[in-house]
Amino acid sequence: MSTNGYDDRKNRTNLGSHLKKETSVVGRPxxxxxxxxxxxxxxxxxxxxxxxxxxxxRMLPSTQPHARIVRIDTSKAEALPGVLAVITGQDLPIKYGILPVSQDETALAVDKVRFVGEPVAAVAAVDEETAERALELIEVEYEPLKPIMSIEEALEETEVRIQEYGHGGNIHKMVSLQFGDVEEGFAEADYVREDLFFYQGNNHLAMEEHSAVAYYSPDGKLTLWSSTQTPHYVHRALAKVLELPPSRIRVIACHPGGGFGGKSDPFHHEICAAKLAMITGRPVKITLTREEVFYAHRGRHPVLMWVKTGVKKTGEITAMHFRSMLDGGAYGSYGVATTYYTGALQTVTYKIPRYKFEGLRVFTNKPPCGPKRGHGTPQPRFALEIHFDKICEDMGWDPAEWRKQQACEPFSLTANYLRITTIGLKECIDKVVEASGFKEKFRKLPYGRGVGLACSAYLSGANLPIYWNDMPHSGAMVKVDRGGGVTVYCGSTDIGQGSNSVLAYVVAEVLGVRPQDVAVVTADTDLTPVDLGSYSSRVTVMTGNAAIEAAQKVRDQLFQAAADELGTTPDNLEAAGGRIFRRDDPGVGLPFAKAAQLAEARFGTLAAVGSFTPPKTPGRYKGAGVGPSPSYSYTACVVEVEVDPETGWVRVPKVWIAHDIGRALNPILVEGQAEGSVYMGLGEALMEEQVFRRNLHKIPSMLDYKSPTFLETPDIETILVETNDPHGPFGAKEAGQGPLLPVPPALCNAIYDAVGVRIDELPVTPDKILKALERKAKGQEPRVGPERMPEVEWVEPIYVEPPSLEHDPSLVPSANP
Amino acid sequence: MKQLISLRVNGELYELYVPVHKTLLEVLREDLGLTGTKHGCELGECGACTVLVDGEPVLSCLTLPVEVQGRDIVTVEGLAENSVPHPLQVTFAELNAAQCGYCTPGMLMSAKALLDRNPNPTPEEVREALAGNLCRCTGYVKIVEAVRLAARRLQGDLGNIVEEIERALNEGVVQEPESR
Amino acid sequence: MLRLPPFDYYGVQSVEEAVKLLSDHGPEATVVAGGTDLFPKMKRRQMEPRVLVGLRGIRELYGIQPQEDGGYRLGPMATLTQVSLHPALRAAYPGLTYAAGVVSSPQLRNAGTIGGNLCVDTRCTYYDQSYHWRKAINFCMKKDGEICWVAPGSPRCWAVSSSDTAPVFVALGARVRLVGPEGERVIPVRELYGRDGINFLAGKRPDEIITDILLPPAEGWESVYLKLRRRGSFDFPILGVAVALRRNEDGTVADARIVLGAVESYPLEVPDAAALLVGNRLEPEVIEAAAKACFKPARPLDNTDLTLYYRKKMVPVYVARALRQLAGQPSDQARTA
Known part of the structure; x- marks a missing residue:
């Protein structure tokens, strides 16, 4: 199949209208x-x-990794005084899942269990102790099946299948895409290098354990309060599984105590709480234990990767071929999207004219993997940035200069038809290199100390929704009352990143009031217009644009009413400082509340809605839906390390990170996202990992699953680079996920600089460093990492002719509509 | 086994008839309605449930109410004096040291105990004192800054906290921390 | 939320009362001091006592007092924070106060007691788990099961001693006073410990309680403790190295004890290594030889964090670093929190 994948350059209306205005709220800490x-x-x-x-x-966890359920006897549990209801898979047989293509989950296991910890039955009781005691009285008889615990086992075993759908055997999904002739590219290259990498899976470890409270009122309405990032998708899943009309379900997302992607699926406990509330007529709460959070999981996929790149002596990349194999766990979750994401964003950082991607995801008998901060992209970025570091070393190139030279062009397309708008990558590199003294340190520090550099790009929201539809991705409503109070309603969920505040800031900016005069109502499916949720770094860009549109509509009405009063036309008015006043004579104006009263008298109740639909996607091939975004953020990172060659211990004294945020709506919130990303990236790089022994999670606790404390977390210096993106609200791009991506590879590049060994798999535990140093001492390759990629018969790739990667002025939106 | 227990929490005396095996965490949240104290593991592995007992930070998930009768228990709800928040609460809000906010109550209690015994801690001392509180959002950077800024304010003028909150809302960070 | 199972609680005022309750209730009863080890284990149903005897009200179990012989008496209810910050103890027994100060986290040191740390339960990946988790592997011999998953052919339990302070107390030659229904007795701390992970407190009868920890005079004794763990907080030791030694005026070692933590079900003394120090100055080659002699006796297993090979490899490295610290030689930047 061949296609000239690009045919749409429209959809540029109403962009950039708020980029240049002087702001009084936006940009302040x-x-x-x-x-x-x-x-x-x-x-x-x-x-x-x-x-x-x-x-x-409480829910009864499976004690079997893979087994048929022969019999469940709940009678003893039901007889226990204080028990109100007991349900099993038979009570909730309808399948659901976050992606339409992976409707493979049930709220409680039906017929079969697929990992230790999978909920098999649920009990509601007058108190938690009684519910827990009742679980021990439930008898489950299992017929064990062969457990499949690794990528290799999943590929080898074709008879015993974990799921009955997918690509075949235990392969869930296989993807193969080719943009241009990579073999031709390798033939043109002066140097070609191949490398293998492994990125271990890990958990979000949000501080709050997931919790849900459900209530079913006598008039047949269900309300669910939940710690979720995606109330809209939970709403849809509840309607499907409980067979209730969506109009009778209300989902309210409480403040989630941390998300990071771990609360973006509809979960067992949410559906069970709802079902038990319907049966008992009482409010029902389920709060997971920490151990159960590890079973709910949806964390980072373990990914095995192979990459081959050709370069010219002059530095240009001629072609790249990338393969990934993802260990998905027992269910689909976001996994199909994750699989595509391990191949989608390779092209957005440096110019890669020809690119081939092959990826697959397998099912294993482990808790399902899903999206974690960076969703499928930290793994390939880890591989690429170390791979490029090795190429620069082989070719004698300065890694900072080479990255700058190869950076993608602003307003250009990539080989896989992703549209880049603004790109501050070169400036980010310059800033971290300068702040860290990289040039003075790189290859010059004494043995045991080193610095490493890496870069990345990430999307500011996915252009395509999770379920196919033509509706907006985000809606907002702004209401102004007679006292001058403003309320903004939006379905978005503030998971701590500050998305509620972003709504207040942009509405306050447009209407010229203070953020504290703006009430924010969010994440309630009864009260707020749909926003798809807090994932894919979409919230600031999408809800921000929707809220600006709504606020501008209300402002238009205020201006019309005020213009008559002030003896001028609406286009001569401005809103700022709680007033509406004449541009040509700022002393002449009205208080905001007075303007609201005039407008309400003239137009009736003052409210308006706004919505945001991302730009159309240029790519026209199967799989083109994963990767496109209104804009991409860029990050450069330098990590400094001290490696103790006797113990293999790595200490990180400092990390410098520069992030192209487009525009910081609130710099202190952006810094917080960058600092949190550096922390989480270091945690993944140095210690966090899902470990399985005897077919179950070895360390499902906060003590044994190691996450960094104050004492392991370095000084972090954050530098914000502003590029004013025309697609962002007031020019903003994302900050929540991108800054994590360069941290693990920068760490590994720094370790190489310090002691001359390559650790090509995460986490970098001290035993791996010692092993690599021992290999070095013996004259073997000074490296620890995967040795081989399993043989697989890849499907024939979809072939797409790539576009030019040069800057294309027609992609620049006109500054004023 | 149930027992009559009297607890002094945030200066108020409560009499409760509760099972002895109910932890202080459970009693605070479920019997007294003080849900500001959070929990992330219930096993002493995260620090989210930290409260002060006679000024010392301890984990309420591993404390029996019967064993802290007659002692002064302070939770996050007791940090403010009437409507005036504690300077730590202000700096945590101001510097974005609370993202999701879930570790924040426990973090504040450890920080308060630190400042009560060491009014001017170094960044290293802050890290050591708070090392029993995990946070997954902030990377800890802004928390260290917030504790240090609160320390400086506590040593100076305490009178204008309300004004400072107002200014932080209107103008942004009221006082630049040293490290910025 | 994980909750405690029901139990009866008796807050006692005297040692006699405590001992009586323990002997009346037999194996159903246990004492609780700080609760930082007991309560998590009860929440996971690793321990299921029906009766708790709370020691908080026994006044004489508190305090840190100098003794006539020049030594110190620690009340077992002294918190780890109190021990770690005690100025006189810090001067006299720096290895001990350091060890007390690196147990778990600040909050747990405020609640956890020094007596409790001596008695801290042995730990294992296959044991320190919830009831449901352990059920999935059909339990282990330490609780509810038949087998040791760490060494399936072995007749004994290999759960690992995880006290930070026990190795130092053993190295310092400390003793404990035990009071039981039959009266009191004083035994060396080393004799508290049995030789397997289940009966790890074999030297103490279940109805006896520790009333005093007695430190010999520090006079001339130097001590040091180094701890290997992943993080600077929360984590149990995955290797502890305690060294106590006394030097003659000429700098030669007169007397030395080296005790390893977290490599066996009890604090492991390595007398052969210590003997290599005696009569010698702490020169690099002497340190090297003593460190090397600790490698073989240490037998860490796959029951805690990091690989057993790595932990074994670290034994001589940490012993050497501990000795170098005593010798006043520059110590490398070890992760010795």
């Missing part, structure tokens, strides 16, 4: 609108909800 509630203990998290007559529920 303001307190978040919910900050005081959080520091006084007043913010409500799902487990904080206590309702009259509330029952508690």
């Amino acid at each position: 303001l307190m978040k609108v919910d900050a005081m509630a959080k520091v006084t203990g007043q913010a409500t998290y799902a487990d904080d909800i206590h309702l009259p007559r509330m029952a508690y529920a």
Whole structure:
């Protein structure tokens, strides 16, 4: 199949209209609108909800990794005093899943269990102790099946299948795409290098354990309060599984106590709480234990990777061929999208004219993997940035200069038809190189100390929705009352990143009021217009644009009413400082509340809606839906390390990170995202990992699953680079995920600089460093990492002729509509 | 086994008739409605449930109410004086040291105990004192800054906290921390 | 939320009362001091006592007092924080106060007691798990099961001693006073410990409680403790090295003890290594030889964090670093929190 994948350059209306305006709210380091509630203990998290007559529920975990359920006897549990209801898979047989193509989950296992910890039955009781005691009285008889615990085993075993769908055997999904003739590219190259990498899976470890409270009222309405990042998708799943009309279901996302992607699927406990509430007529709460959070999982996929790149002596990349194999765990979750993401963003950082990607995801008898901060892209970025570091070393190139020379062009297309808008990558590199003293340190520090550089790009929201539809991705409503109060309603969920505050900031900016005069109502499917959720770094760009549109519509009405009063035309008016005034004579104006009263008298109740639909996707091939975004953020990172060659211990004294944010709506919130990303990236690089022994999770606790404390976390210097992106609200791009990506490879590049060994698999534990040093001492390749990629018969790639990668002025939106 | 227990929490005396095996965490959240104290593991492995007992940070998930009768228990709800928040609460809000906010109550309690015994801690001392509190959002950077800024404010003028909150809301960070 | 199973609680005021309750209730009862080890294990149903005897009200179990002989008496209810910050102890027994100060996290050191740390349960990947988790592997011999998953052919339990302070107390030659229904007795700390992971407190009868920890005079004794663990907080030791020694005026070692933590079900003394120090100055080659002699006796297994090969490899490295620290030689930047 061949296609000239690009045919749409429209959809550029109404862009950039707010880029150049002087701002009074945007850009300031303001307190978040919910900050005081959080520091006084007043913010409500799902487990904080206590309702009259509330029952508690617990779920019985499978003790088998892979088995047929022969019999479940719940009679003893039902007979226990205090038990209100017991349900099993037979009570909730309808399948669901976040992606339409992977509707493979049930709220409780039906017929078969696929990992240790998978919920098999649920009990509601008058208190949690009784519910827990009842679980021990449930008898489950299993007929064990062969457990499949690794990528290799999943590829070898074709008879015993974990799921009955997918590519065949235990392969869930296989993808093969080719943009241009890579073999021709390798033939043109002066140097070709191949490398293998492995990125271990890990958990989000949000501080809050997932929790949900459900209530089913006598008039047949279901309300679910939950610690979710995606109330809209939970709403859809509840309607499907419970066979209730969506109009009778209300999902309210409480403040999630951390998300990072771990609360973006519809979960067992949410559906069980709802079902048990329907049966008992009482509010029902389920709060997971920490161990159960490890079973709910949806964390980072373990990915085995192979990459081959050709370069010219002059530095240009001629072609890249990339393969990934993902260990998906027992269910689909976001996995099909994750698989594509391990191949999609390779082309967005440096110019790669020809590119081939082959990827597959297997099912294993482990808790399902899903999206974690960076969703499928930290793994390939880890591989690429170390691979490029090796190429620069082989060719004698300066790694900072080479990266700058090869950086993608602004307003250009990539080989796989992703549209780049603004790109601040070169400036990011310059800033971190300068701040860290990289040039003075690289290959010059004494043995045991080193610096490493890496870069990355990430999307500011996915252009395509999770389920196919033509509706907007984000909606917002702005209401102005007679007292001058403003309320913004939006379905988005603030998971701590500050998305509620972003709504207040942009609306306040447009209407010329203060953020604290803006009430924010979010994440309630009864009250707020749909926003798809807090994932894919989409919230600031999409809800921000939607809220700006709504606020501008209301402002138009305010201006029309005020213009008559002020003896001028609406286009001569401005809103700022709580006033609406004449541009040509700023002393002449009205208080905001007065303008609101005039407008309400003239137009009736003052409210308006806005929505955001991402630009159309240029790519026209199967799989083109994963990767496109309104804009891409860029990050460059330098990590400094001290490696103790006797113990293999790595200490990180400092990390420098520069991030192209487009525009910082609130710099202190952006810094927080960058710092948190560096922390989480280092955690993944140095210690966090899912470990399985005897077919179950070896370390499902906060003590044994190691996450960095204050004492392991370095100084972090954050530098913000602003490129004013025309697609972003006031020029903003994403910050929540991109800054994680370069941290692990920068760390590994620094370790090589320090002691001359390559650790090509995460996490970099001290035993791996010692092993690599021993190999070096013996004259063997000074490296620890995967040795081979399993043989697989890849499907014939879809062939797409790539576009030119040069800057294309026609991609620049006109500054004013 | 149930027992009559009297607890002094945030200066108020409560009398409760509760099972002895209910932890202080459970009693605070479920019997007293003080849900500001959070939990992330219930096993002493995360620090989210930290409260002060006679000024010392301890984990409420591993404390029996019967064993802390007659002692002064302070939770995040007791940090403010009437409507005036504690300077730590202000700096945490101001510097974005609370992202999701879930570790924040426990973090604040450890920080308060630190400042009460060491009014001017170095960044290293802050890290050591808070090393029993995990945070997954912030990378800890802004938390260290917030504790240090609160320390400086506590040593100076305490009178204008309300004004400072107002200014932080209007103008952004009220006082630049040293490290910025 | 993980919750405690039901139990009866008796807050006692005297040692006699405590001992009586313990002997009346037999194996159903256990004492609770700080609760930092017991409560998590109860929440995971690793321990299921029906009766808790709370020691907090026994006044004489508190305090840190100098003794007439020049030594110190530690009340077992002294918290780890109190021990770690005690100025006189820090001067006299720096290895001990350091060890107490690196147990777990600040909050747990505020609640956890020095007596509790001596008695801290042995740990294992296959044991320190919830009831449901352990059920999935059909349990282990330490609780509810038949087999040791770490060494399936072995008749004994290999759960690992995880106390930071026990190796130092053993190295310092400390003793404990035990009071039981039959009266009191004083035994060396080393005799508290049995030789397997289940009966790890074999030297103490279940109805006896520790009333005093007695440190010999520090006079001339130097001590040091180094701890290997992944993070600077929360984590149990995955290797502990305690060294106590006394030097003659000429700098030669007169007396030395080297004790390893977290490599066996009890604090492991390595007398052969210590003997290599005696009569010698702490010169690099002497240190090297003593460190090397610790390699073989240490037998870490696959039951805690990091690989057993790595932990074994670190034994001589940490012993050498501990000795270099005593010798005043520059110590490398070890992860010795």
